[in-house]
Amino acid sequence: MALTTSLDDLSVLLVEPSSMQANLVSRMLENQGVRQVSVVGNAQAALESLHKGHADRVVISSLYLPDILGTDLVTAMRRDPLLESVPFILVSSETRPQVLDPICQSGACIIVPKPFTEQQLSLALYAAADYLNPPEDLDLAEMEELRVLMVDDSLASRKHMRRLLSELGIERIIEAEDGRQAVALLQENTVDLVITDYNMPEMDGRELTEHIRTQSWQNTVPILMVTSEQNAGRLAAVERAGVSAMCDKPFEAGGIRRLISGALSRS
Template sequence: MALTTSLADLSVLLVEPSHMQATVVGRMLENQGVRKTQVAETAAQALALLGSGEWDVVISSLYLPDMAGTELVAAMREDAGLETIPFILISSETRPQVLEPVRQSGACSIVAKPFTEQQLSRALYAAADYLSPPGDVDVSEIENLRVLVVDDSLASRRHLRRLLEELGIERITEAVNGKEAVAALQDTMVDLVITDYNMPEMDGRELTEYIRTQSWQAGVPVLMVTSEQNMGRLAAVERAGVSAICDKPFEAGSIRRLISDALLR
């Protein structure tokens, strides 16, 4: 679909058991110009609707009668027909261990309660941007790039791969942690490394330090995409020599710009 300022082309499935909350969000969507919205009260209803209709975006509450919103997005990412649908979580939950599955799933946005119409609008535009093919990228300049994606989350790797492929990048190598990435870097030339922070065996900071001090590809740009919130740890990553840091969940437009900036350095 093409990005429109009115968001009129978006079809939104709202998963919300509370009639009052569904009414409030529905009114906000109408005010933003969204013409097609349907409400599902449970995750099972949502999955049934997703399997039988064309939906561009899913907006879901965290707590549902039959499963959590984190489980709903996980089920969507396991279904080849649903894995590319942008997912927006609405929740008052702040505990990292609860939100982490959503961050790792490739969700577009997490909208914290209480929220304004402007905050919901930004999440919708992020979803629309993800659905829109990039119009300002010179594919001829980057289609031969070799990218190493390092993340222990399969869902995150799939999400990043989709974004890279949309940019025309097809030469993508995947690694599940820093240790596996080090092995790949020993005999595979890459133009860009995109890595998570928290991983087993060797984390993103250790991988960045290895690249900068021991790898024969010491100058390769390293983009870190992470849900890490500890400022001390992030400062250590910057000192290790990372080229840029992007928060999870991330907007498609942001990751495209960061990739372009990192490659131009």
């Protein structure tokens, strides 16, 4: 898909069992300039539609579907090589972290709280479109030389981040499943940027940050933390430990690119 400056060329698959809600969202999408909208009522129909040559769509789904949850739908999509990078917008009034965590960890996802305004939907659509478009605001030659250590216990999150980094021209990436593995890799590999989650087994993101800043020979390397953690006290401790920038999960592609650019420019 070419660079999106409007939403006219965006194709949306709306997964909504309520015909009244589907009509309401469809009207909102039309008001935002979206002309290609398909509606299905359950997850199975959504997966079948996406497999019929329409994997470049943006999916907008309710959380509660007749067959499975919307979180299960996005999990199934992320396990499918053809659908793993399809942008997914969840519309839900749910706020419990244990329910929303699969969305936060799966990548290329945006959560729109219900009830929502057209402006909120528009922002989500532009963020989704950003996932489908290559960036133009970074020096790709510089990015190609960048060496990145990516630390996250979620395979889905690592795969999604790797896709975003590849779009930036970054291919020199090593991965760790937790802070302890990251420490071992840092002893043997020189890196230009560390991107880490917060909640991980063995050694979490705060502990990893503290180790890098106080014990690693690479103690000045920029550290970008991408996390679904909401506890203000824990996040404040992470900031004190010395992270260069922080970003919430789920995150927008454009936002993560700006954070990477900013972290590198300050190093």
